[in-house]
Amino acid sequence: MLGKFCLTFALIPASLSLAQAVYTLSGSTASQTIKLEKLAAGTSYTFLFSVDSPAALTADSRIAVSVNEGGRVLISKTLHAGDADLYASFRPAGPAALRVETTNAPAAKYHLQINRSPLAAGPNHRWQDALPLTLGQLITASSDELEYVPLPGTSRRDLVSAPAGDHWYRFNFDSATPKLVFFQLELMDRDDLPADVSLYRETAGKLEEYTEGQDPVAQPHEVQALPGNKFAPRLLRQTGAYYVRVRANHPEFKLRTRVYDPAPYANPRDAVRTAVDYIMGAGDSWFANTPRRGGAFDRVAGVHQETSLCVACHASHF
Numbered sequence: 001m002l003g004k005f006c007l008t009f010a011l012i013p014a015s016l017s018l019a020q021a022v023y024t025l026s027g028s029t030a031s032q033t034i035k036l037e038k039l040a041a042g043t044s045y046t047f048l049f050s051v052d053s054p055a056a057l058t059a060d061s062r063i064a065v066s067v068n069e070g071g072r073v074l075i076s077k078t079l080h081a082g083d084a085d086l087y088a089s090f091r092p093a094g095p096a097a098l099r100v101e102t103t104n105a106p107a108a109k110y111h112l113q114i115n116r117s118p119l120a121a122g123p124n125h126r127w128q129d130a131l132p133l134t135l136g137q138l139i140t141a142s143s144d145e146l147e148y149v150p151l152p153g154t155s156r157r158d159l160v161s162a163p164a165g166d167h168w169y170r171f172n173f174d175s176a177t178p179k180l181v182f183f184q185l186e187l188m189d190r191d192d193l194p195a196d197v198s199l200y201r202e203t204a205g206k207l208e209e210y211t212e213g214q215d216p217v218a219q220p221h222e223v224q225a226l227p228g229n230k231f232a233p234r235l236l237r238q239t240g241a242y243y244v245r246v247r248a249n250h251p252e253f254k255l256r257t258r259v260y261d262p263a264p265y266a267n268p269r270d271a272v273r274t275a276v277d278y279i280m281g282a283g284d285s286w287f288a289n290t291p292r293r294g295g296a297f298d299r300v301a302g303v304h305q306e307t308s309l310c311v312a313c314h315a316s317h318f
Helices: 004-011 156-161 268-288
Strands: 021-028 032-035 045-051 062-069 072-079 085-090 097-103 109-116 139-141 166-173 179-187 196-203 206-209 231-236 240-247 253-260
Touching (some): 045 062, 072 085, 179 196, 179 268, 196 231, 240 253, 253 268
Antiparallel strands (some): 062 072, 139 253, 166 240, 179 231, 179 253
């Protein structure tokens, strides 16, 4: 997103006060490496690197920012005039360093803020690095490592398949009876850029998507820009480990899970509550990824003319 102040107020939880700050630095964005010697192994941190003013950047300016742990890249992003900051969380396992590599931005200045975080942190872009999740727990996270506005020359294939866009979580289901679970993404920006939440199980070292209880209209249809649904109902029967994948090109998202007993219901209140929660989630997901090219590949492309005149009849009737 553009401007450090927007990102600071929008993304840093209130619990992360300045009293927990580990680094507060500023200076020139000239190419450099800064050893982050104050960081403790196994501790979670939030990271905000922001160019003071996008006006200091030209169309050819590039600032590659990364936090590295030896040969391992914990977080990274290339900043430019259309996306001048990076917010992410990470958890180092050893000595880490900030690396800045700059081209064509001689006048640019930066601010850096690294805070301790009470939340579990990644990187969790692979299912093998999935963060723990408890059903019913609210997850607040950032996918700002992806380009908010794509770099010129970035193909759509690369944009929608970048590993930094995947966020994996893992939970153990131990209920003695089946449960209906609603997995739902909440987004701060409603800019027609589709998001997706999906469920998987491991079989012989490989993941297979788990779809029991899936909404019957969840499959892509009528030329959606990108596949995906920000609302995913699933019926869990077997105990064991499940993996949740969130794919969202959004600087901030929340993953919310709600647990219900499956139908039939003895108490009509339970039936009504489950049905209303379902219909609200399904309708919200429809409007976040409307068919007929209603969703966009990126924040540069516009929506299709037909969709701009359509009210998405199915969801509107909810």
